[in-house]
Amino acid sequence: MExxxxxxxxxxxxxxxxxxxSDRDAExxxxxxxxxxxxxxxxxxxxxxxxxxxxxxxxxxxxxxxVLTPRLWExxxxxxxxxxxxxxxxxxxxxxRPAFFVGLRKPPKPVAPFGREEPAWLPTCVFLDPxxxxxxxxxxxxxxxxCADYPAHNLELAxxxxxxxxxxxxxxxxxxxxxPGDGEGLSELLFGPQAIGQKLFTHPEPxxxxxxxxxxxxxxPTPADRAEFVATAAxxxxxxxxxxxxxxxxxxxxxLEADSWAGRAIDEWRRRVDEKPDTGLASAVEDARGAxxxxxxxxxxxxxxxxxxxxxx
Numbered sequence: 109m110e111x112x113x114x115x116x117x118x119x120x121x122x123x124x125x126x127x128x129x130s131d132r133d134a135e136x137x138x139x140x141x142x143x144x145x146x147x148x149x150x151x152x153x154x155x156x157x158x159x160x161x162x163x164x165x166x167x168x169x170x171x172x173x174x175v176l177t178p179r180l181w182e183x184x185x186x187x188x189x190x191x192x193x194x195x196x197x198x199x200x201x202x203x204x205r206p207a208f209f210v211g212l213r214k215p216p217k218p219v220a221p222f223g224r225e226e227p228a229w230l231p232t233c234v235f236l237d238p239x240x241x242x243x244x245x246x247x248x249x250x251x252x253x254x255c256a257d258y259p260a261h262n263l264e265l266a267x268x269x270x271x272x273x274x275x276x277x278x279x280x281x282x283x284x285x286x287x288p289g290d291g292e293g294l295s296e297l298l299f300g301p302q303a304i305g306q307k308l309f310t311h312p313e314p315x316x317x318x319x320x321x322x323x324x325x326x327x328x329p330t331p332a333d334r335a336e337f338v339a340t341a342a343x344x345x346x347x348x349x350x351x352x353x354x355x356x357x358x359x360x361x362x363x364l365e366a367d368s369w370a371g372r373a374i375d376e377w378r379r380r381v382d383e384k385p386d387t388g389l390a391s392a393v394e395d396a397r398g399a400x401x402x403x404x405x406x407x408x409x410x411x412x413x414x415x416x417x418x419x420x421x
Contacts, residue, residue, distance in 0.1 A: 109260050110285035111271055114405045117221050117241040118274040118282070119258055122154035122214065122231040126222070127277050147181040147188075147200055150325045153231065155270065156211040157254050160307050164210050164342050165359070166250055173363035174371030175234045178324055178337035179209040192314050195322035203349060205310035206317060210341045212252075215377040218385030222278045227385040234370050238390040242402035263288035305344040311337070312351060335363035369397035 149156070156179050159167070167176060181200040183191030190201045200207050217232035221241060235244045245251050259269035263286055271282035304310065311317060320333045342359035343351040373394045380389065395401070 109263060109288050110283075111259070112280075112282050112284055115221060115223055115241060116271075116274060116282055117219070117232075117236055118278075119155055119255075119270040120233040120236045120241075120243065121217075121219055121221065123221060123274070123278075124154060125230060126224070126228065147184050150180040150182055150197060150199060150321070151327050153177075153179070153211075153214055153327065156209065156214075157233070157252050158209040158211050158307055159252055159254075161305065161309075161341060161344055161346065163250075163252055164338060168338070168342060168359055168362040168366075170250060170368075171362075171366055172250070172368045172370060173335075173338060173359075173366035174331070174368055175213050175374070176210055176338045176363070177213045177329060177334055178341075179211055180206060180321065180324060194314060194317050195319065195325070197321055197325055199321065201314075202304065202308075202310050204314070205312060205349065206314055206321075208309050208311065208337055208341075209307070210309065210338055213374060215374040216381045217377055218387050218389055220387055222274065222280070227387050229381055229385050234374060237394070237399070237402040238387045240402045240404050242404070244394075244400045244402055246402075248400070259283070260288045302347060304346075305348055305350075306346040309337075309341040309344050310349060311340050312349070331364060335360045338363050369394070369399050372397055373399065 158179070159176070164176065167173065180197075183198045183200045185198075188200055190204065191198050192201045192204070192206055193199075194206070213234050214231040215234060216229045217236070217238045218227040219230050219232055219236075219238045219241065220227040227238075232238065233243070236242070237244055243251070243255070246255075259271055262269045269283060274280070274282050316336075320329065320336060323329045323333055339356045339360035340351060343353070343356035345351065376393045380393070383389075
């Protein structure tokens with residue numbers, strides 16, 4: 109597998125508005141909504157990175173609980189015998205418990221992917237540097253497995269990749285080699301019961317989610333809303349519906365106490381969204397708050413040449 113990530117970040121941001129601005133539309137290109145699996149997300153966040161329980165705990169321990177957010181799904185009436193109605197939304201459930209992921213927040217940032225000259229405000233991963241379109245935690249212990257493996261699992265399962273969607277809608281060549289290899293070094297795919305408590309979580313008290321579900325559906329969860337879901341996920345036990353009260357209380361406190369550079373940057377980006385988009389704002393909004401630097405694509409190209417030409421995007 110070989111990918112050309114320079115100037116792209118298609119898997120890290122919601123680029124659908126750029127398609128709507130062109131002579132094509134999102135529906136015709138098949139990117140009208142995030143579709144990983146048979147059910148539609150309750151929210152409209154594109155390419156949410158789903159984290160494992162251990163990754164969630166690692167972010168909490170690093171003081172980054174304020175970058176985490178939940179995802180629930182609309183129930184599919186044709187396939188879901190198990191569902192619940194909360195806040196007027198019929199949501200997917202497992203054993204009578206609302207099912208959810210925990211992923212990374214995507215605030216609006218001024219970015220210019222795909223060779224665009226003018227930046228635009230687009231929902232963008234909290235860790236993407238708008239000025240370089242590189243991940244600030246790439247190669248770090250916190251770098252999610254789902255990001256590190258992408259798009260190898262898609263290729264293994266013969267599923268379309270974001271690289272190919274970008275090629276189709278924006279032109280250029282992003283997926284240079286579609287052979288996923290022998291799978292060595294890839295994380296294990298979690299399906300069915302083994303995903304419960306490890307990547308797919310369930311909330312044990314549906315009645316406590318009144319109000320929360322509607323705010324999640326409108327991409328407006330409060331810190332307390334996010335803390336409720338994140339804490340439940342962090343307290344989960346892989347392969348079971350059991351949760352630990354100790355880990356729940358600890359995780360909830362960590363989310364509510366979090367005051368990271370990333371969380372503060374999210375608040376600042378949201379305040380600035382009506383300004384003229386400028387990728388240079390990253391210096392004041394993120395770098396000045398202590399964001400890890402990114403090397404730039406020229407530096408990475410130099411490293412590849414020193415390594416004999418192997419790509420490590």
